[in-house]
């Protein structure tokens with residue numbers, strides 16, 4: 001392949017079976033400069049999207065993203081079918097496997113080999129570069145929020161439209177009529193004048209010989225017949241009868257089971273293992289020292305788990321055994337102070353002259369917020385099945401990055417990537433966790449030591465204690481208000497910046513802003529957690545602006561509204577949420593209402609939460625959500641993602657707290673890392689705005705605004721301002737309504 | 744040798760009698776629809792029916808299930824082999840997201856409707872709060888249960904699940 005000269009590179013081919021395929025490979029849109037450089041250097045395609053048309057006229061969409069519950073298979077297939085005018089009821093979907101050959105866009109080469117008649121996608125992830133790329137790209141891999149805007153808009157729709165164009169061209173030739181006289185629907189070509197209709201499959205072979213238009217015309221939203229409708233999700237029937245296959249469900253012949261225990265204190269190795277301590281236990285096959293963890297292989301998971309619990313293991317010490325959560329917060333504060341004292345502040349955003357504006361302000365408001373580490377706690381604990389045989393390694397798992405995982409396994413086992421065959425399953429939740437390959441590498445290393453397939457299952461405790469956590473952080477604000485209560489200065493310092501860049505920036509018209517941060521590393525591994533940095537900064541900024549509004553003596557909604565004159569799109573979403581929530585209607589005693597708005601991954605979300613506080617316990621009763629993602633391809637799917645993001649965010653805000661004790665994670669399972677449950681689940685109404693602006697994501701943007709909307713509602717109900725999450729740590733008994741702010 | 748009656752079929756399994764039923768169902772019987780989520784009776788992913796009552800199979804020793812009627816998600820079809828009204832309602836309301844918790848949710852919901860054909864919101868809270876859904880499908884589960892209740896009522900004869 002030569003250098004890319006076009007945005008989309010398209011070609012086609014005929015397979016021996018008579019199946020015709022059309023492919024489009026698309027370069028990524030660039031979000032971070034680092035990433036652009038990494039990718040621009042090679043000729044790899046980031047997305048390969050493929051359409052197959054079989055002789056019986058079945059259309060198959062081959063999708064380069066993992067289904068983790070966000071409905072991405074359905075939405076991407078809809079985008080392809082829309083442009084292709086394919087028959088939705090007969091459309092099939094397959095997920096592309098992780099195979100480097102296909103990532104090379106090697107159409108015709110390897111594509112027709114054996115049963116592997118499907119291609120793959122993804123960045124060249126060899127040499128461990130993938131982690132850097134992945135981190136820089138912030139869940140670009142399958143982050144639920146990027147699949148539709150990126151792959152869907154640039155890949156699926158282009159592929160569908162280009163394929164339709166050549167099919168019509170071939171039909172026009174075959175019937176000897178002008179192509180302009182042809183129309184298409186439901187995988188059929190129609191020539192009205194001669195009243196002829198024929199299935200796509202009739203022209204597929206000839207079409208494959210034509211060159212695909214690199215920039216086919218895409219439909220405008222008023223031409224859509226499928227997009228914007230609520231088709232049923234294609235993955236759901238298998239998820240109501242137990243037949244959906246998750247990573248945990250892989251069952252190669254002769255499989256045994258393993259479970260692991262890694263050093264509780266991050267970053268230390270196994271010092272000694274006393275195998276004699278479990279010798280007498282039944283069903284034990286092998287004890288394997290993995291360096292930083294120890295694994296027990298047994299005939300069944302239960303046997304492995306029982307033995308591992310009894311196994312005497314000593315871990316080395318690395319000095320982190322004494323680290324406590326309070327010290328981490330203390331370190332953050334010290335590093336923030338030091339940054340300021342030593343002129344080491346790292347500027348993030350500077351608009352106007354915030355210090356000067358502050359000096360001239362009528363009123364100054366200050367507050368400090370903090371948030372804890374968070375675990376992903378996907379419902380399906382980390383697991384992976386691996387089988388090393390005949391110089392190959394087969395992997396069955398659920399991953400957000402199939403090719404990256406395969407590359408990591410190849411590295412770990414010193415194998416060629418083409419000898420690692422990774423089968424991706426449904427993900428029992430991802431939320432960013434399944435972009436980290438640790439569990440898959442462990443499984444491969446274990447499998448390399450035995451002669452049979454092994455299913456590695458992490459206990460929930462291991463899953464909770466060896467996550468890549470959402471970072472803990474502290475954020476300090478100082479705002480200056482003029483005589484009219486308008487914010488004229490905004491100064492914000494926080495700890496550690498990751499991604500996306502814009503997460504800490506308030507959307508409001510504030511003339512003078514200075515946002516900066518200090519770095520303060522810890523030994524706790526961090527990772528992408530649903531919405532990444534947005535998950536903390538929305539809480540910080542949208543809580544603080546609420547404080548500012550109240551200090552200015554204004555209604556929190558109106559105050560925001562007035563400061564969004566320069567952001568009419570955001571203002572509209574805010575207004576819709578307020579209106580639909582009946583913002584001005586009084587609430588019963590002990591109830592409160594709070595609002596927040598935040599833009600992330602190109603999508604604007606505003607939420608109003610109503611809470612009831614009963615005997616100090618907070619019940620979110622109702623959430624009104626307004627969302628503008630440009631255009632909702634699958635409105636019910638968009639609503640489902642908002643509901644999911646809201647409950648995920650409420651769970652975190654109310655309950656979630658991963659804290660470090662003696663260098664290790666103190667929490668272990670759902671009894672001490674609690675989840676929102678049915679009895680606490682609010683009513684949720686979602687209202688969609690199709691603004692026609694650039695398409696944004698859906699999987700993550702529902703999460704950021706919900707925590708601040710919740711604490712703002714709690715303030716409204718109790719006059720207690722929560723500045724540290726989770727809410728459960730605060731005393732909210734209503735005996736003293738005049739009581740001071742907490743935290 | 745332990746004899747188990749699962750979804751109307753008798754199986755002989757060779758396991759330590761203290762092994763949790765969950766692992767016997769998954770590993771010995773190969774019925775993988777029942778999931779592992781926590782192992783300590785906190786999440787409900789492993790819910791199956793024992794004589795029609797929902798139990799957490801991750802903490803139920805297999806010996807406690809001997810000579811009892813065990814039903815898993817694979818066995819909840821109605822007599823005429825169609826989807827159970829709860830499963831149909833789950834499709835109609837588009838309940839599942841990742842789907843991992845849903846076998847357990849459906850088992851809890853079926854048990855609820857078997858004993859209480861027209862549950863109130865509080866009844867639903869009480870019956871379903873032992874089942875965690877990390878994807879947050881609770882509002883749809885609630886709607887699904889109500890829809891299934893109506894469907895069962897409309898069908899006249901409360902179609903029972905095999906062990907219902």
Ligand code: FES
Pocket residue numbers: 778779780781782783784785786787788789790799800801802
């Ligand atoms: S796995 Fe049994 S309740 Fe969680």
Ligand code: FES
Pocket residue numbers: 069379428429839840841842843844845875876877878879880
């Ligand atoms: S659907 Fe994912 S945990 Fe419930």
